[in-house]
Amino acid sequence: MLPVALQHVMVMYAGAIAVPLIVGGAMKLSPAEIAYLVNADLFAAGIVTLIQCLGIWKFGIRMPVIMGVTFAAVGPMVAMANSGLGLTHIYGAVIASGLFTVLVAPVFGKLVRFFPPVVTGTIIAVIGITLLKVGITWAGGGAKAADFGSAQNIGMATLVLVVILAISKFGRGFLGNVSVLVGLIVGYLVAMPLGMVHFDHVNEASWFSAIMPFHFGLPQFEIGSIISLSLVMIVVMVESTGMFLALGELCKRKVDAEDISRGLRTDGIGTVIGGVFNTFPYTSFSQNIGLVGMTGVRSRWAVACSGVILLIFGLFPKMGAIIASIPQAVLGGAGICMFGMVAATGIKILQRVNFESRTNLLIVAISVGLGMIPMLAPDFFHSLPSWTAPLTHSGITLAAVSAVLLNAFFNRAQTEEEIEKELMHSAHSAGAE
Numbered sequence: 150m151l152p153v154a155l156q157h158v159m160v161m162y163a164g165a166i167a168v169p170l171i172v173g174g175a176m177k178l179s180p181a182e183i184a185y186l187v188n189a190d191l192f193a194a195g196i197v198t199l200i201q202c203l204g205i206w207k208f209g210i211r212m213p214v215i216m217g218v219t220f221a222a223v224g225p226m227v228a229m230a231n232s233g234l235g236l237t238h239i240y241g242a243v244i245a246s247g248l249f250t251v252l253v254a255p256v257f258g259k260l261v262r263f264f265p266p267v268v269t270g271t272i273i274a275v276i277g278i279t280l281l282k283v284g285i286t287w288a289g290g291g292a293k294a295a296d297f298g299s300a301q302n303i304g305m306a307t308l309v310l311v312v313i314l315a316i317s318k319f320g321r322g323f324l325g326n327v328s329v330l331v332g333l334i335v336g337y338l339v340a341m342p343l344g345m346v347h348f349d350h351v352n353e354a355s356w357f358s359a360i361m362p363f364h365f366g367l368p369q370f371e372i373g374s375i376i377s378l379s380l381v382m383i384v385v386m387v388e389s390t391g392m393f394l395a396l397g398e399l400c401k402r403k404v405d406a407e408d409i410s411r412g413l414r415t416d417g418i419g420t421v422i423g424g425v426f427n428t429f430p431y432t433s434f435s436q437n438i439g440l441v442g443m444t445g446v447r448s449r450w451a452v453a454c455s456g457v458i459l460l461i462f463g464l465f466p467k468m469g470a471i472i473a474s475i476p477q478a479v480l481g482g483a484g485i486c487m488f489g490m491v492a493a494t495g496i497k498i499l500q501r502v503n504f505e506s507r508t509n510l511l512i513v514a515i516s517v518g519l520g521m522i523p524m525l526a527p528d529f530f531h532s533l534p535s536w537t538a539p540l541t542h543s544g545i546t547l548a549a550v551s552a553v554l555l556n557a558f559f560n561r562a563q564t565e566e567e568i569e570k571e572l573m574h575s576a577h578s579a580g581a582e
Contacts, residue, residue, distance in 0.1 A: 153446050154454035156330035157215050158462070160487065161434045162472050163287075163480060165194055165459075168218040168429055172239075175230040184354070184466065185364065189427040190218055192360040192463025197419030197431050198456030201412065202449040210404075210412035212396055213441055213452040216419055219432040221384050224538050225377040226429065234374065236427075241368035244424035246378035250386065250417030257386045258410030260553075264394060265560070268552040270498030271513050272391035273398070275520035275548040276435050277492025282524055283436075284488045288481025301343065302478035309336040309482025317443075326444050329483050336479035345476045354470040360463055364427045378430065382420065384540060385432045386413050387549045392433045398494055399438065400447040435545075439487030442494055508559035512552055520548030 169190045173183035197216040204211040226239055264272075288306035289298045296302060309332040316328035324331070340346050393412050397404035412433070419431035441447060462469035502509050522529050523544045530541035540546055 150448075150451050150454050152327045152330055153444070153448075153451040154458055156327055156333075156444070157437050157440060157452055157455040158458050159333055159472055159475065160329065160440050160480075160483065161215055161217055161436050162469075162475075163477065164220075164283075164434065164436060165190060165217040166469075166473065168220060168223055171223055172226050172230065172429065175227040176236060185358065186427065188358045188463045188466050188469075189360050189364070190423075190429070190463070191459050191469055193419070193423050193426045193428045194218070194431065195456045195458070195460030195463060196422055196426075197415065198459060199453055200418065201415045201433070202453040202456065204411070207411055208415045208418055210393060210408050210415065211449055212393070212400060212402070212408075212412075213437075213447060213449045214393075214396065214412070214433045215437045215452050215455055216415075216431050217434040218423070218429045219381070219385050221388075221432075221543060222378060222381045222430045224542065225374075225381055228535070229374050229377075234371065235369075236365045237367065237369045238371050238374055239429075240363075240365070240424045240427065241370040242374035242378045243430055244368055244421050245370060245375040246382045246430065247417045247420030247422075247424060249375075249379045250382045250420060251414050252417075253383075254386070254413035254417055255410045257390065257413050258406040258408075260390070261404070261406045261409055263553050263557060264390070265556065266498050266501040267509050267512050267560070268549075268556050269391065269394045269398075270495050270502065271516045271552045272495070272545065272549045273395040273498060274492050274495025275517060276388075276391060276395065276545050277439070277488055277490070277495055278517075279520070279524060279544045280435060280439070280488035280491060281485065284481055284484025284486075286481070287477040287484050289478070290481075291477040294477070301345070302476075302481075305336055305340055305343075305345065305476065305478040306482040306485070308339060309333065309479055310486060312336070313443075313483060313486050326446050329440060329443055329487065332483055333475065333479055336482060337475055340476050340479055345478070346474050348474060351467060351470040351474060354466040356465060356467055358464060358466050360426055362425045362427075368424060382417070382430060384543060384546045385416060385430065388435075388543065388545050389413060389416055389433050391545065391549055392435050392438060395435075395491065395494060396438050396441065398498060399442045435491065436484075436487065439489075439491040442490040443487050512555045512559060515555060516548045516552040519551045520544040522547065 166187050169186035173186045194217050200209050201214045286292050290302035312335045313328045313332040393404050423429050423431050523542050
């Protein structure tokens, strides 16, 4: 369980620490304060991951879901910082938007009937394609790397990818389950003598850091900031719904309205926990869905173990700094494999769709096209009001909204009985094959 759990943490770590680094920089915090934000982020991520995986009362989807800070909130939070609002105002908005999410989660949970295979397949495929951009950027060495796309970076990503593929083909049992971890370790060991691994942050990191509630002061509640982050959380819930359905597909488990409600409530309570412990809104990390597909390990207990590791990393920063020293080119080799797996899962779901109907082709075509806009033309919506950014800057959200609305227009929303019948038919067809 421990190697599988560590594998999940290594995959999500770069994304997990990026948001506190960005917001801390925008707030002009000292290096020590930014380091505290990172530690608090890992600590809270561990707590929320445990709730999501294990479940407490009506919280937690009880599936292998790892939680991390959402990038969707970065723009509004940086805007708050640039307008002169302090961290306490941001945390007030974070807590309030989290409570808002908890309250509306049951309503979102009932929208599952608007997500037949033509919608879920499209959304999941777009999630994978969007993530592939991240994996390719890692493989090149990172977005701001001076040697981006160098032969060394591409060679390192290729080495990791080859190791993962070789183990996936020839490995059996436990070894096959940790193919990504082995690939990352091999890449890391090869990168060290090549001078690609730097231990400066490891040496600077403290051995222990206590994470205290309201470290930066009591939260302050400003209505404009609360509305802004509440809109972000609506976007987060749309994306999370698609991710839960994708994970259900990989875990061979039907995800119903109550499952989605419990998962979304955890996004909300996790965001409240984030505000209390000096960090930001939380969501399900889509990077790790691909890892479930790659390894075939569907155990929620393994990812709960990842939550414990994140807790430890938050309290013992030097351990987390070691993981942070993994070169991005090494992560890229694994990322291409895992994120492509998410896209392939979406394509697999679309195989169930009746494409003899031209309207279904239109739903997929238009939704995928809209989902690609933020990735292929980032400035496409630059003339729209700033409050639309959470929607227009997310290809996943654009694709989800488009697919749901077009399906409702062409096919109308399915009843629960129709969904059950379609799922039974799909399962029967898969069994026959």
